[in-house]
Amino acid sequence: MVQRRPEWLTGYSLLSPAIIIMAVMMVTPLLAMVALSFWTQQGFELDRSFTLANYFALVEPSSEPTYWMGIPFPLTYPVPAILLIKSLAMSLAITLAVIALAYPMAYFLAFHVRGQKALWLVLLTIPFWTSYLLRVFAWKIMLGFNGAINSGLKSLGVLTEPLSFLLYNPLAVMITLVHAWVAFAVLPIFVSLDKIDRSYLEAATDLGDSRLRRFLQVTLPLSAPGTIGAALLVFIPTVGDYVTPTLVGGPSGTMIGNLIQELFLKQNNAPLGAAVSITMMVTIGVIVTLFLWLIGFRRLRSRAR
Amino acid sequence: MAEHTDAVIEIKDVSKLFGPVAAVDGVSFGIIRGEFFSLLGPSGCGKTTLLRMLAGFEQPSRGEILIDGQPMAGVPANKRPTNMVFQSYAIFPHLNVEENVGYGLRNRKLGKGETRSRVAAALDLVKLSGYGKRAAHQLSGGQRQRVALARALVCRPKVLLLDEPLGALDKKLREEMQLELRQLQRNVGITFVFVTHDQEEALTLSDRIAVMSSGKVLQIARSDDLYENPNCREVAEFIGNMNLFEGKVAAVGQGNVTIATPAGTFTVPHTAPIGAGSVVHLAVRPEKLALSADKPATGLNAVKGRIIAQTYLGDRRQFLTQIDGMAKPLAISRQISGAEAQISTNTDIWVAWPPQLGRLLTS
Numbered sequence: 001m002v003q004r005r006p007e008w009l010t011g012y013s014l015l016s017p018a019i020i021i022m023a024v025m026m027v028t029p030l031l032a033m034v035a036l037s038f039w040t041q042q043g044f045e046l047d048r049s050f051t052l053a054n055y056f057a058l059v060e061p062s063s064e065p066t067y068w069m070g071i072p073f074p075l076t077y078p079v080p081a082i083l084l085i086k087s088l089a090m091s092l093a094i095t096l097a098v099i100a101l102a103y104p105m106a107y108f109l110a111f112h113v114r115g116q117k118a119l120w121l122v123l124l125t126i127p128f129w130t131s132y133l134l135r136v137f138a139w140k141i142m143l144g145f146n147g148a149i150n151s152g153l154k155s156l157g158v159l160t161e162p163l164s165f166l167l168y169n170p171l172a173v174m175i176t177l178v179h180a181w182v183a184f185a186v187l188p189i190f191v192s193l194d195k196i197d198r199s200y201l202e203a204a205t206d207l208g209d210s211r212l213r214r215f216l217q218v219t220l221p222l223s224a225p226g227t228i229g230a231a232l233l234v235f236i237p238t239v240g241d242y243v244t245p246t247l248v249g250g251p252s253g254t255m256i257g258n259l260i261q262e263l264f265l266k267q268n269n270a271p272l273g274a275a276v277s278i279t280m281m282v283t284i285g286v287i288v289t290l291f292l293w294l295i296g297f298r299r300l301r302s303r304a305r
Numbered sequence: 306m307a308e309h310t311d312a313v314i315e316i317k318d319v320s321k322l323f324g325p326v327a328a329v330d331g332v333s334f335g336i337i338r339g340e341f342f343s344l345l346g347p348s349g350c351g352k353t354t355l356l357r358m359l360a361g362f363e364q365p366s367r368g369e370i371l372i373d374g375q376p377m378a379g380v381p382a383n384k385r386p387t388n389m390v391f392q393s394y395a396i397f398p399h400l401n402v403e404e405n406v407g408y409g410l411r412n413r414k415l416g417k418g419e420t421r422s423r424v425a426a427a428l429d430l431v432k433l434s435g436y437g438k439r440a441a442h443q444l445s446g447g448q449r450q451r452v453a454l455a456r457a458l459v460c461r462p463k464v465l466l467l468d469e470p471l472g473a474l475d476k477k478l479r480e481e482m483q484l485e486l487r488q489l490q491r492n493v494g495i496t497f498v499f500v501t502h503d504q505e506e507a508l509t510l511s512d513r514i515a516v517m518s519s520g521k522v523l524q525i526a527r528s529d530d531l532y533e534n535p536n537c538r539e540v541a542e543f544i545g546n547m548n549l550f551e552g553k554v555a556a557v558g559q560g561n562v563t564i565a566t567p568a569g570t571f572t573v574p575h576t577a578p579i580g581a582g583s584v585v586h587l588a589v590r591p592e593k594l595a596l597s598a599d600k601p602a603t604g605l606n607a608v609k610g611r612i613i614a615q616t617y618l619g620d621r622r623q624f625l626t627q628i629d630g631m632a633k634p635l636a637i638s639r640q641i642s643g644a645e646a647q648i649s650t651n652t653d654i655w656v657a658w659p660p661q662l663g664r665l666l667t668s
Contacts, residue, residue: 206388206407221399222398222399
């Protein structure tokens, strides 16, 4: 009899290219980052003795709280904490806006497009045929002081003075990021809507559901895995985004990514930057885990089968 | 028509066009309150489209459907007094058995206790008590089928529509479910409209059967009537096995006609007026034919042939007999009792049947 390789070995050997890439490209830099966060910058040199000072700096209490949006931050160095909370809030708003925009698009694609779905999916990717930077710049042109919106409204006689609140603020960052991410969210939602057996919808109608009730009771829960996936896909990377806030955010639109960049490149304090990065990562991890636990992801996953 | 006096469903000249194609083509009939009614036909004959029009998922292009005397035009599926058991069962995967069965009741203003007791009663009815907390994906095919039944019946519809509900089950389970379904229908007294392409299933279950083909209803009759007295070739060939002799009417007698076929001249009962020389078919079931080595007595229709094949089917044996002048061999089915003489293949044999067991088909 032919000796067969154990199944787990076959599985791992199939996964091995991915595992090697993950190990080399992700786990190693991540471990380096963790190590870095326990070191100290001494001028141009790194002091490699273990210290928790970087983390302590992030939470060191102060008797005179700094206020942001009316919230007191009783910290000596409150910038990272404020920016982290601000970034999380902005990303949450971005995620909600993206889902609100992407869900109807995906719904339309899944239920109202017949035969041309592939074409529509290609059309959705057209914005991605140009670089991300170009798209951010396009928004700068749209929202700028002498940009498309202001000059358009002025030439129509709606405005005499250009609106100054369009660019260089958190709203501009959020508009740009929503636009950048919405197409990524359409795909997973589309997939989960498209694979809903149409007989479920007919059964719900047959059992007396109105269209709205059917959507809330059947379509929405059955598309939840894809929608949650899309939300995570948008939420996690936007928290740490720094390109968009740099270009369209102005001073008030700064996010945590900008601080990390600043610490690494301008303030020459890589260990503190690493500590902020790790803190951000852990915070996002905790939030996502809590979120999935709250909505009962385990149960959802078993239902999707 | 007398049968329409207590019709729960009246279908009046209903057609459904998909583009230029008529899926259902000018169909009219009534379904009697409390009966088990089957729509039988090959796939693509329009039976499912007709069922979906009853449910409200499709609108007739022409004609009218009345349920319980009410015209259904403009009444959406969620407002109709019908419930459906889907071919795929459509058990909601995100709800457990209890929640699935109670789904339709949530749309009614029933108390919690009332809902719970009705769900429990429905689960009891389909022999699934104790399965209430099971998740949808933990159910077998037969259990899903029962959940789908309970979910529809708990709404107490005037008419239960079933779209090939047994198609996905294996043979043994299907036969079990057929019996249960029939029993269930008698117990609840709800009108069942059952779509199937399986003629055996339709014969087993139904009070009456409508045989459909190419969007039209060919014949509506009781099971035994349909089997014994098909009204056209298509029904005769679709229901069970049938031997057909094509021929011309040679002589019209008192309550019977004599027809001349390439295989010989046979007598067959017929009372309606018919012209000599019309092209007709004589139909006779395999089990009505008898085999004998010697020429049978006069008074019987008889034809000589040669056995070319025989198949053992457990309870009976099927012989294929080649007859001179006929393209298709005759099928003869004989019960196996153990006492009959063996007949070997490639022997010449007489096939005979009493004239009254044949049927004349004019279309």
